[in-house]
Amino acid sequence: MVTEPRNLSRREFSLAGICALTVAIAPQIALANADSLRALVQRLFGDQGYEESKIKLDLPEMAENGMVVPISVEVESPMTPDDYVWSLYIFAFANPVPQVSSYSFTPESGKAAISTRIRLAKSQEVVAVAEMSNGKVHVAKAPIKIMIGGCG
Numbered sequence: 001m002v003t004e005p006r007n008l009s010r011r012e013f014s015l016a017g018i019c020a021l022t023v024a025i026a027p028q029i030a031l032a033n034a035d036s037l038r039a040l041v042q043r044l045f046g047d048q049g050y051e052e053s054k055i056k057l058d059l060p061e062m063a064e065n066g067m068v069v070p071i072s073v074e075v076e077s078p079m080t081p082d083d084y085v086w087s088l089y090i091f092a093f094a095n096p097v098p099q100v101s102s103y104s105f106t107p108e109s110g111k112a113a114i115s116t117r118i119r120l121a122k123s124q125e126v127v128a129v130a131e132m133s134n135g136k137v138h139v140a141k142a143p144i145k146i147m148i149g150g151c152g
Contacts, residue, residue: 037127037139040091044129045137055140057128066120066146075112075130075138079105085112087131094124120146 041050058072075085084107090100100119105112112130120126123145130138 050137057140072115091127
């Protein structure tokens with residue numbers, strides 16, 4: 001027996017959307033509860049650990065408005081086919097969604113550097129994580145104090 005498809009009510013459609021969104025962001029919420037940076041790196045990249053070097057993380061010590069915080073990240077790398085930055089992640093664990101951004105690079109990029117503006121919910125530590133082509137992971141972190149505003 002074949003039944004005709006029925007139209008969803010507005011309420012049913014909204015509920016389905018909320019359920020789908022919850023499934024999509026649940027891993028991000030779990031990241032926000034990580035006990036430490038080591039737990040985050042282990043979860044994303046395995047048991048290899050990380051080094052606190054090779055990344056220059058530049059952001060102000062204090063931002064007047066959390067809605068537009070300038071940030072620059074540069075990773076020291078020769079960017080050759082044998083040794084280059086594979087990916088770069090920026091995390092702010094006090095934000096509703098901790099992974100602020102992610103970037104991918106190739107040797108053709110020439111330089112592993114980004115400059116952008118991010119939203120921060122409140123005063124916190126911003127973390128940059130770089131994954132190298134050889135599997136090594138490098139980390140940099142910097143505190144920032146937010147005076148007003150924010151994303152949450």
